[in-house]
Each structure stands twice: as C-alpha cells, then as structure tokens.
Amino acid sequence: MQTGTCENREVAPISRNTVLLLSAAALAAAAIYLHVSLSTPAERQAFAEAAALPSPYTLPSAELIRAQALFRTEAALYFIGSLWGILQLVLLLALKVPSRIQGLVERTSSSRWGQCFFFVFLFFGLNMLLNAPLRLYGHHIGLVYGLSVQGWASWALDWFKSFLLAWIVGGLLVMVLFWIIRRSPQRWWFWFWIPTMAAVLFGVYLSPILVDPLFNKFEPLQSVNPALVRQLERVAAQCGVDLPPARMFYMRASQKVTGMNAYVTGFGPSKRLVLWDTTVAQATPDELSGVFGHELGHYALHHIELGVLFAAAALLLGFFAGQRITWYLLRRFGARWGVRSQQDWACLAVLMLVLNFLSFFSAPVENAFSRAIEHDADIYGQEAIHGIVADPQGSTVAGFQRLGESSLEDPTMHLFAEFWMFSHPAIGLRASFAAVYNPWHEGLHPKYFHER
Numbered sequence: 339m340q341t342g343t344c345e346n347r348e349v350a351p352i353s354r355n356t357v358l359l360l361s362a363a364a365l366a367a368a369a370i371y372l373h374v375s376l377s378t379p380a381e382r383q384a385f386a387e388a389a390a391l392p393s394p395y396t397l398p399s400a401e402l403i404r405a406q407a408l409f410r411t412e413a414a415l416y417f418i419g420s421l422w423g424i425l426q427l428v429l430l431l432a433l434k435v436p437s438r439i440q441g442l443v444e445r446t447s448s449s450r451w452g453q454c455f456f457f458v459f460l461f462f463g464l465n466m467l468l469n470a471p472l473r474l475y476g477h478h479i480g481l482v483y484g485l486s487v488q489g490w491a492s493w494a495l496d497w498f499k500s501f502l503l504a505w506i507v508g509g510l511l512v513m514v515l516f517w518i519i520r521r522s523p524q525r526w527w528f529w530f531w532i533p534t535m536a537a538v539l540f541g542v543y544l545s546p547i548l549v550d551p552l553f554n555k556f557e558p559l560q561s562v563n564p565a566l567v568r569q570l571e572r573v574a575a576q577c578g579v580d581l582p583p584a585r586m587f588y589m590r591a592s593q594k595v596t597g598m599n600a601y602v603t604g605f606g607p608s609k610r611l612v613l614w615d616t617t618v619a620q621a622t623p624d625e626l627s628g629v630f631g632h633e634l635g636h637y638a639l640h641h642i643e644l645g646v647l648f649a650a651a652a653l654l655l656g657f658f659a660g661q662r663i664t665w666y667l668l669r670r671f672g673a674r675w676g677v678r679s680q681q682d683w684a685c686l687a688v689l690m691l692v693l694n695f696l697s698f699f700s701a702p703v704e705n706a707f708s709r710a711i712e713h714d715a716d717i718y719g720q721e722a723i724h725g726i727v728a729d730p731q732g733s734t735v736a737g738f739q740r741l742g743e744s745s746l747e748d749p750t751m752h753l754f755a756e757f758w759m760f761s762h763p764a765i766g767l768r769a770s771f772a773a774v775y776n777p778w779h780e781g782l783h784p785k786y787f788h789e790r
C-alpha cells in the first residue's frame with residue numbers, strides 16, 4: 339500500500355557527482371556525434387557540388403502528385419500522433435483516470451506483481467484504444483498508396499502481438515522502476531537507468547532471435563539465392579569484414595509491404611544482415627552490392643555499438659530531466675490528478691507524459707545522430723564497391739532512385755520534415771551526394787578505404 343509520503347515535494351539540491359555524471363553523458367553524446375560527422379575534403383567538395391546541382395532523384399508528374407499528397411498525410415499523422423500521445427495523457431490525468439485504475443487494481447490484488455501487471459495492462463490498453471483511430475487510418479493510407487499489401491486481419495494480429503510484448507516488457511520495467519523509486523526516492527533516475535540499459539542491450543541482442551521472427555519469416559540467404567551470397571562475399575572480402583553467409587538472412591517482407599529495405603542488427607552471436615525479398619527482387623546486382631556495402635558500413639564502423647552508447651547518454655539525461663519535471667508536475671497538479679506521490683502506480687501516467695514530451699522534442703537530436711551515421715554508411719558503401727561494380731556513382735544513384743520510387747518519397751518535401759522526423763537523410767540528398775562523390779579524384783582520398 340502507499341504510504342502517502344510527500345518525499346517528492348522536497349527537491350533535492352543537485353550534487354556535484356550528479357553534475358559530473360550528466361556533463362559526462364552530454365560530452366559523450368556530443369563526442370559520438372562529432373566522431374560520426376567529421377567530414378573529409380572529398381566529402382566537403384561533394385557537398386558543395388551537390389548543392390549547386392538539381393537532385394538526380396525525380397518522379398514523373400503523376401507519381402510526384404501522389405508522393406506529395408502522401409508526404410502531407412504522413413507528416414500530419416506523425417505530428418498529430420505525437421501531440422495526441424501527449425494530450426491524451428493530460429486528459430486522462432485531468433479526469434483522474436490513472437488514479438481510478440490504481441484504486442481498482444489495489445482493490446483487486448494485494449500482491450505488488452499483480453497490481454503492477456494489471457495496472458500496466460489496463461493503462462497500456464487504454465492508450466492503445468485511444469491511438470486506434472490514427473493507427474487504423476495509417477494502415478488504410480499504406481493500403482491506398484500501395485505501400486502495404488497486408489490484410490486487416492494479419493495487421494490486427496501484429497498489433498495485438500506488439501501490445502502483448504509491450505505489456506510483458508513494460509510490466510517488468512515498471513515493477514523494477516517502482517521498486518527503485520520506493521528505495522531511492524531522490525536518485526531513482528540514476529538507479530533505474532542501469533536496468534533500462536540492461537534491457538536495451540538485451541533487446542538489441544535478443545530481438546533478432548526472439549522478437550523479429552514473431553512478425554516476419556527469415557531464411558538463410560544462402561538457401562534462397564546462393565549466387566547473390568557469392569557476390570556479397572566479394573564485397574565483404576574487399577571491406578575486410580568477416581560476415582559469413584550464416585549471418586546473411588532473407589526476409590519475406592513482400593507478404594506485407596512493397597518497399598525495399600536491408601539492415602544490420604543484433605550484436606555478438608546475434609549480429610546479422612537482413613535483406614528484404616522486395617529489395618532482392620527489384621534491385622540489380624550492382625545496386626544490391628551498394629546496399630550491402632552500406633550495411634557493411636554499419637557493421638565495420640560499429641554503428642550498433644555507437645547507437646547503444648548514444649542511447650545510454652540520452653537516457654541518462656532524459657531520466658534526470660524526467661524526474662525533475664515529474665516532481666514539479668506532482669507539486670503543482672498532484673492533488674488535482676489524484677496522484678499523491680511518485681510511489682503511486684498512477685504516477686506512471688505522469689512519467690509517461692514527461693517522457694513522451696521529452697522524446698518528442700529530442701527527436702531532432704536523435705535523428706540528426708542517426709542521419710550522420712547513415713551518411714557515413716552511404717560513403718562506406720559507395721567506397722566499398724569501387725573496383726567491383728563498373729560505375730559506383732551511377733549504380734548508387736540508381737539504387738536511391740529505386741528506393742525512392744518504391745517508398746513513394748516526395749523529392750520536393752520541406753527539409754524541416756527531414757530535420758524532425760527522418761532517421762535517414764532525404765533520398766534526394768543522398769542521391770545528389772552519391773552522384774558527385776568521387777574520393778579517387780586527383781588530390782582527394784577515400785574516407786574509409788585508404789590503402790586502395
């Protein structure tokens with residue numbers, strides 16, 4: 339039962355250790371960002387040349403009109419969805435819904451485990467219902483524009499599986515969080531960061547093995563397309579990356595979507611390359627080599643590890659700020675919302691409100707980091723296929739053209755959207771850069787392949 343203590347009402351002064359820890363996190367994030375975004379002379383020259391030329395990525399006029407309409411809808415869905423995610427929590431708190439759910443679960447069960455999982459089930463379920471209209475509309479848009487071919491029943495099943503996963507993983511983390519809050523009301527932002535990072539590492543490690551197969555079918559690429567594996571092995575050998583065929587997977591994405599994709603995921607024994615069947619079916623062998631080179635770049639340049647470090651710094655800063663804002667909100671509105679202290683289950687709604695708010699406004703920073711990594715992988719991919727494919731610039735540009743057509747990306751979009759929403763640079767910018775990037779030109783040097 340709750341003690342009703344007001345420990346959150348006293349704001350502890352920030353200790354020297356806290357300042358040091360947060361400064362270290364901020365410095366780490368800045369250093370990682372700088373490390374991935376340091377540019378070479380060849381890169382700067384290509385940027386300057388690309389800016390002066392029209393982008394090679396274009397769409398025929400009928401497709402362009404559809405792409406522009408799709409872009410407007412997707413941008414609206416993103417911003418409305420994010421703001422609705424925040425607003426619905428404010429409304430629920432104002433109506434004291436979280437505190438009523440808390441009352442219900444405390445009457446139903448005396449065990450903290452039972453209360454926690456029941457609370458998380460009801461609260462996440464409520465969020466899922468409130469988000470349903472936008473989610474349904476989003477899938478409808480995917481079908482209308484031909485980006486998705488997934489039937490409604492299969493889509494609903496995937497949604498249900500995601501909910502169960504969120505409930506189980508979320509329930510465990512919430513249990514740990516409240517256990518820590520009760521033991522360290524002042525420093526829980528730091529102590530909770532440790533199990534959260536463990537969960538992130540477990541997630542990165544286990545997702546490819548346990549979670550991804552719940553949603554899609556994976557097969558060894560070797561058993562589907564051995565000729566492609568041989569060609570990819572040549573690119574891997576050129577990069578000096580050890581990626582045996584056993585680590586190359588083929589995903590049957592065409593049962594659900596029409597767009598193309600490839601990615602590197604996992605680490606240690608679960609690290610792997612995944613190529614979507616849509617990509618293998620649509621791209622030429624030279625373009626596939628470029629895609630593979632890009633993915634090997636993520637592998638060779640340790641982007642998964644960098645991403646985990648970046649997340650560690652961001653979460654540490656986010657949890658600290660989150661705790662302070664939560665305290666402020668509880669002091670100011672706690673009585674009105676029926677949330678007595680940060681130990682109340684209902685405080686989860688306040689924490690989610692604060693974390694949703696912080697994550698919405700930090701999306702541009704997170705995406706800038708991701709785009710810097712993706713840009714480096716683009717450079718790596720283009721350099722990796724030098725000497726293997728006849729025209730690295732041409733085939734990379736052709737690959738981006740195909741990627742843009744398959745995802746119906748608007749080449750004329752406002753770059754504010756890229757700044758806020760995009761984890762990858764806009765395809766038009768990627769194609770512009772690829773068309774003129776030539777580090778083998780007189781007096782220039784490749785960024786990653788110095789010896790050749």
Ligand SMILES: [Zn+2]
Nearest residue numbers: 632636712715
């Ligand atoms: Zn990438």
